Amino acid sequence: MSSKLGYDVTDPTVHVLRASSFMQNGPSKQVRSLEDLDRWVRSQAYHDTIAYISNTSRAIQGHRLTRDFPVTEQMRRLCEIFDGLEHLLVEHTPKADESNASMPVGQLRSRSYRTWMQHMFQHVFNKLDDAIHENCKHINELGQYLRRSFGNATSVDFGPANELMFLFFLCGLFRAGILLAKDTVAAALMLFDRYIHLVRRLVITYALPIAKDPMSSVDDYYFLPYLWGAAQLSLDCPFTPMECEQSKVIESYRQDYMILNIIEHLQKTRGGQLSEVAFHLWSILSIPTWPQVYNGLERNYRDHVLCSFRTVEHAIFCELMSFEPVFSPSQLERAYLGQDRQKNEEDMELEPRYAKFHWELSPPVSRYNSMEPESFLGFPQSTTENKSDDSEDDRLCMVRQIANETDPNSTSFFPDRRANTNDSLTSFGNDGP
Template sequence: MNNKQVYDVTDPSVHALRTSAFMQNGPVKQVRGLEDLDRWVRSQAYYDTIAYISNTSMAIQGRRLTRDFPISEQMRKLCQIFDGLEHLLVEHSPKSEDFDASISISQIKSRAYRVWMRHMFQHVFFKLDEAIKAKCKHVNELGQYLRRSFGNATSLDFGPGNELMFLFFLSGLFRSEILLAKDTVAAALMLFGRYIHLVRRLVTTYALPIAKNPRCFIDDYYVLPYLWGAAQLSSEESFSPIQCEQPKIIENYRQDYMMMELIEHLQKTRGGQLSHVAFQLWCILSIPSWSQVYRGLERNYISHVLSSFETVENAIFCELMSFEALISPNPLARAYLNPYYNTYQENKEPTNQIENQAIDLKSISPVSLYLSMEPDIFLGYQNAKKHYNKKSSDSLENRLCMVRQVVDENDASSALFFAGQKNIQNESVNSSPNDHP
């Protein structure tokens, strides 16, 4: 401690105050009324969520579930969390001896669901701590996102708000560099697939209703699988959207594509043609190409689901997924899918400023990396500056093409919470030029 130079923290900077708040409070709810929606759509978490969805959509186009894609050891460890959750589901499913004439079946299932939720809370934190780096300080935050991904133990339902929490979990894994760029495809097609499979079992086992959202355009428990399902198909275009209800097409491709598996599941569980059991989805699938289907689903998801109060009223925010507003927000990230993407890759001739950079989806994280706030800045140590001044690997060169927007290197969004970095340097005591990188 003696070799550390310190600041005068009698008048702490805004950065020290924010660090202190995160250390004391942890993840908290922020959207408490309709007036908070404006803050939500201007927040870092909102922009990061859309960037993650869009960049993952580009990475998985043309990738089939049955074909090889990179699966890291870290990804396998995260998937093992769901092995335990599946086991808990079997262990705490309502059994025949539980049924009593004095208690309704719905009450028995509700009671069993609450028991499963209690065990899940413990399991998630224990297994997550085992799965990720032991020294990772974001275990609690990530665990809080994950535990809210499996429904609501109070209202006993499941909806897009729970799916959003799992999105926060996935984005947080990449922002904290627990998962790397090479894990992008596996996170969507493997880890997210395990999540959807478990959600279906939960819904069936405990008869959970859909958390009604009047703005949601798809009458289902989740929305994102449809979006990523369309992204998968946008590259090869093996069949048109209007053909996807044909029995032969479903049989041939249900194991390859997320969308086909979704349609088969809807038809089996609801017992009818798509036009009868999911009319709005059937209307969207009348669009000629999969890239156009994706664009329609994306527009509806952002406007009607992600920006809805019912979706975010129970959402929590912390460091990795921050509710802090972007000082100079850039345009929202959008996925550009085939045939545009293929044409660009073949020609290699940029048509505008955004396309002046080459793009390699395998080496770029699907969401911006988080520059962690270490406790040193709260305690007032000057050495902490060097950590924040370093340039994020999510640099201007990488971001230009990935998110299709011009990013200024001096913009606050590229160095979260540190727009006033110079103020910290000016407040230092007895510092020399050599103290600053």
């Protein structure tokens, strides 16, 4: 029951209990056995993930990486996070010297990778604080998704489970209202593209092995670049799927399309033709049209990546990406590409006054309406802007608690803008290899 003074926490609603649980526990793992996979495919997070992938796929049809698309100031600030991560990678590239001359190369790489991960943890939260508007109560959840996107410091590997966490990060940015509908194309072709390029450097620098389900049709560290790469080409494509391995096509368009950039990378790193180094992918690219390629990849991604226990057992869930079951289950929407976008444009021509508002009315995923911290803690909502520093810090620290403290990828973070960088990094001294 509620009153004008606040909430009566002696008889809390289900929503208040859930929100209080998020505040106290933070993001946590939910898929611990094969039986939990059924709960996962019925969860809000799964439905939001499918909706985000499908709507983004529609949005990026016909767009090239090098062509103009809307890039907001918020998007630029988020991309700057990767500038610092690239710099950290240069600083912590494994180098043999006199102090570790007797150390095996593999052990040296593992130690350097864990050191990079420790610095990355701190960098992610500091830069998110700068990139996202102040007083965003979802910053801890978004930070946890982001810092799990770069591999596993315990097993020293990388796979689609880490890519899923970056997908949660992207989806969460839209769910929290930090990114808007007009950011949809840039989130995939700019922010996600920066992520993939950094992942490639991490894999090469530290020789990370692949951690993936063998049933996946793509024998690579990630899957979404292939899926969204096919979506890019599903409208106004200058070449067919069977032509994308030709050297002249790669040379002409590798800067424009994700999938060509990846094919070139595979050929260079694995040393051979696509039919030799990635047979399953080569087989899929024998399909006549790009929308058909997309449909085949999308089906495999759902069945053998998103529904793989090896992928989802590492995922964490919280408020934006919730493991709670959907209240009114509906058929999951699939992106039918190609002529679908042309029909939408024709519809807008019939109603031109709505055309300029198209993206504002069509976000890639539904906005999450959260309760204010004062509400679900049982306090009346404040009407004044003057709050003590102590109360704000206490509430922020409570939001940023991590459930699994034994997970080396889950180091707690307590921001202190007054502390310098060297002092703040000392909090990770016990989290090394």
